[in-house]
Amino acid sequence: MLQFADLKTQGQALLEQYETLWGRLDSVESRERLNEIEAQLAKPGAWDKPELLTPVLREKSSLEFKLSMYAALRQSKIDVDDWLVLAQEDQSQDALEALAENLSALQNRLDETELSILLNGPDDNSPAILEIHPGAGGVDAQDWAEMLLRMYLRWAESRGFQVDELDRLYGDEAGIKSVTLQISGPYAYGLLKGEAGIHRLIRISPFDSSGRRHTAFASIDVYPDIDTNIEIEVREEDLRIDVFRASGPGGQHVNRTNSAIRITHLPSGIVVQCQNEKSQLKNKISAMKVLKARLYEREIKELEASKKADYATKDAIAFGSQIRTYTLQPYRLVKDHRSNWEDSGVDAVLDGRLDEFLRATLLCAHSARKTGNA
Missing domain, CATH: 3.30.160.20 (Double Stranded RNA Binding Domain)
Structure with missing residues (x-):
């Protein structure tokens, strides 16, 4: 049974977190910049060469998304304030359940907004090009690559992102030899860039008639889908x-x-x-x-060649080089070896529940940059 005292304590902690976070947001600057862009687009002749407006329109979309997120956070905070007052006057279970729901909504908004602050790289709001390649493990690795493909498709679907499959090579017996996706949505590249690396699967192989445990590997490459007007010389x-x-x-x-x-x-x-x-x-x-x-x-x-985590010099797709391990046998656990984030809900993760891993990776990278270790 819900208790008002417990919910009040939780609410006070969230409101303190809100005040700290709200002071770090660039809502005024973002609104001013959006007004500048809208004025620029309203000028005569602004649309004469629409192909040159791609970066401007992308920035406009990013600012609108950011400001709508700030507005939703603000409204969640107001809702919690109101329900704290109402629940104190009427401590029925219905009122307490409504307060609990609003506290959960505020927590989600805080997490979402805090995550967006970490996505401040020049390409973070770009669409992502994601490639999957099987490594050591034979047919198991090709099957594992297809499992990862399904995981990222489900994750993108849960966020309402658009996915275009650019290329796929099927495995001879099962799975895939490679696949290339274009994933479009707010901060697609920023969210997915930390997925680049080696992913390891440990399970009882469905392709082994003896029922032995096998280890398979696959690599993920993630690139920003750059604007077509960026000068990349290709002769x-x-x-x-x-x-x-x-x-x-x-x-x-x-x-x-x-x-x-x-x-x-x-x-x-x-x-x-x-x-x-x-x-x-x-x-x-x-x-x-x-x-x-x-x-x-x-x-x-x-x-950025001086950075230790330079993915261009990644190890072979095999033992000792993985960034994340998905264990199905002898126990069930997904563990990221950079952030140490763990989740025992393996099926849910493979079904696209990746947000906590993405968040933990971004926080880990942000902490490393602050301490000068990356």
């Missing part, structure tokens, strides 16, 4: 473009024309491909988008 003479026939599972969904595209950037050795569209031109456009994103990320990594 035609530096590219080798191969055209081939797309493949599908079990001989199904195979194109009858050579529409799949593979682009090799000769100076860097980066290879990207796209085969999900029936149009060769659309596949080439998608492949070039991924190539530019990877070249952009490569430039950023070179500028």
Whole structure:
């Protein structure tokens, strides 16, 4: 049975947290900047070259999202204030349950807003390009890569994010050999960038007739989907473009024309491909988008080469290099080895419940930057 004294104590703690956080928010600056952008877009001729407005519109969308989040936080705080007064006067279970619900809503708003403060990188509000590749573990690793694909699709769906599959190579027996996704939504790249690394699965293999425990690995790469007007020099003479026939599972969904595209950037050795569209031109456009994103990320990594966590120098996709372990046998636990965040609800995590892991990773990275360890 709910007790008003307990809820009051919880409410006072949340209200103190709110006051501390509210003082750190840039609501006035964000509103002023949004007004500037709206005035800029209202000027005659502002839309003559809409392709140049992509970064401005993206900033506008980011500011609107931020201000709506601040407004929702403010309203949650007001609701808690009101229900604390009402519940003190009428301490019925209905009133206490309503107060408890509003306290939970305020806690969620506080967590969401606090997380947004950590997403202040120049590319954090960009869409994300996410790649999954199986590593050591044979068919188990390919199956594990497909499990991770499902996990990220479910996570994106839970947030209302748009997902476009740019490329997929199916495994010979099960799973996938690789997949490339474009995930669009508020702070998609900022939220997902910490997922880059090696993910390990420990389970009883469904592909082992002896029922033995196996370990499989898969790697996640995450890049910001940069604006098309950012200057990334890609010379035609530096590219080798191969055209081939797309493949599908079990001989199904195979194109009858050579529409799949593979682009090799000769100076860097980066290879990207796209085969999900029936149009060769659309596949080439998608492949070039991924190539530019990877070249952009490569430039950023070179500028930050002194950082210990430089993912460009990641270890082999095998033992000792994982950032997170998903254990299904002999016990059930998901553990992130950077933040030490753990969750015994393995099924829920694999079903897309990733927000606490994303939050813990961002907080860990933020703490490391403050102490100069990253």
